[in-house]
Amino acid sequence: KAGVTQTPRYLIKTRGQQVTLSCSPISGHRSVSWYQQTPGQGLQFLFEYFSETQRNKGNFPGRFSGRQFSNSRSEMNVSTLELGDSALYLCASSETTNTGELFFGEGSRLTVL
Amino acid sequence: AQSVAQPEDQVNVAEGNPLTVKCTYSVSGNPYLFWYVQYPNRGLQFLLKYITGDNLVKGSYGFEAEFNKSQTSFHLKKPSALVSDSALYFCAVRDWEGSYIPTFGRGTSLIVHP
Numbered sequence: 001k002a003g004v005t006q007t008p009r010y011l012i013k014t015r016g017q018q019v020t021l022s023c024s025p026i027s028g029h030r031s032v033s034w035y036q037q038t039p040g041q042g043l044q045f046l047f048e049y050f051s052e053t054q055r056n057k058g059n060f061p062g063r064f065s066g067r068q069f070s071n072s073r074s075e076m077n078v079s080t081l082e083l084g085d086s087a088l089y090l091c092a093s094s095e096t097t098n099t100g101e102l103f104f105g106e107g108s109r110l111t112v113l
Numbered sequence: 114a115q116s117v118a119q120p121e122d123q124v125n126v127a128e129g130n131p132l133t134v135k136c137t138y139s140v141s142g143n144p145y146l147f148w149y150v151q152y153p154n155r156g157l158q159f160l161l162k163y164i165t166g167d168n169l170v171k172g173s174y175g176f177e178a179e180f181n182k183s184q185t186s187f188h189l190k191k192p193s194a195l196v197s198d199s200a201l202y203f204c205a206v207r208d209w210e211g212s213y214i215p216t217f218g219r220g221t222s223l224i225v226h227p
Contacts, residue, residue, distance in 0.1 A: 004156070031213065042219040043157075043203065056214050090156055094213075099145055099164045102215070104156035 001026055006091050006105035014113050018079040021108045025072050025093030031055075032074040033102065034066060037088040046089075049074055050096070078110075086112045115140045115208045119218035126194045127226050134189040134221045136204030145207040146187040147215060148178055150200045157203060163187060174198070194225045 005024040013019050025032050033056075034046040045058040049068035066076040072093075078085055088109050092102035116139045126132045138144055145164055149157040161172025168180045178189045189202060201222050205215040 006156075033214065035217075043217040045214055045216075048214055050213075056212055092157075099162070101147055101159040101162055102149075102157070103159065104149075106154075106156045109154075 001028075004091055004093050004103050004105035006089075006108050008108060009106060010109050010111075012111045012113060013081050015081055015083060017081050018077060019081060019110060020075055020077045021089055021091075021110075023074045023076075023091030023093075023105060025074070025091075026103055028095070029093035029103070030072055030096055031094045032068055032072060033092045033094070034074070034076050035090040035092065036060075037090055037107070038086075043090070046076065081112045083112050086110060115144075115206050115216045117204050117206050117216050117218040119202075119204055119221045121221050122219075123222045123224065125224050125226065128196050129193050132191050132194040132198070132223065132225070134202050134204075134223060136187045136189065136218060137185050138187060138204070138206040139185060140206060140208040141210075143209040144187075145209065145215075146178075146180065147205040147207075148172065148176070148187075148189050149203045149205065149217075151203065151220070152200045160189070160202075194223075196225050196227055199223055199225045 031050045033048040036044045048056040052068045063079045068074045088107045090107045092104045094100045147162045148160040151157045163180045171177045204218040207215045
């Protein structure tokens, strides 16, 4: 099986712009989660989607949004970028059980100038 | 509520020596516990998990972890460290009856010296 695929891998934006990141989960996985990773804050949960519905949401401002499509692919969007949004954004997919581990993509590294 | 603590930001060990990366957790019910590893500029990779049963769990690359309910710990161990084990290690916990979202520790950087 192919792993979790995230695009783009690297991107540079300027303050005030918006960005869209894409994630294709492992085939058959219906849950997709997004995390922000920074050196200072570690791994912070953004949101989780299951069957096109946001099932869980972390403590991030409304500038961060996401969606999931019928084929389980997911996108996240950050509007009005701030310098502090520079981070590695990780997508993870999992089977629909509480015991299942997460399968992470390689991440999208966003730099905001 | 669930939480995880990794008390060491960095662990240094010589190649060939045993290594331990510490993790303690807090949950309302019973825990599901996970260890992940992250190499530079990569995503996290699953190493092992404890769901129920034997307290000693064996995982990938020769790693194992011991679940200790009384000490609420789940330390990651390996009998003989390799330089290639140098990476960032994350412990994560889910409550049996909580949400599907695990809580991650802040990570421990393992450095194995030749």
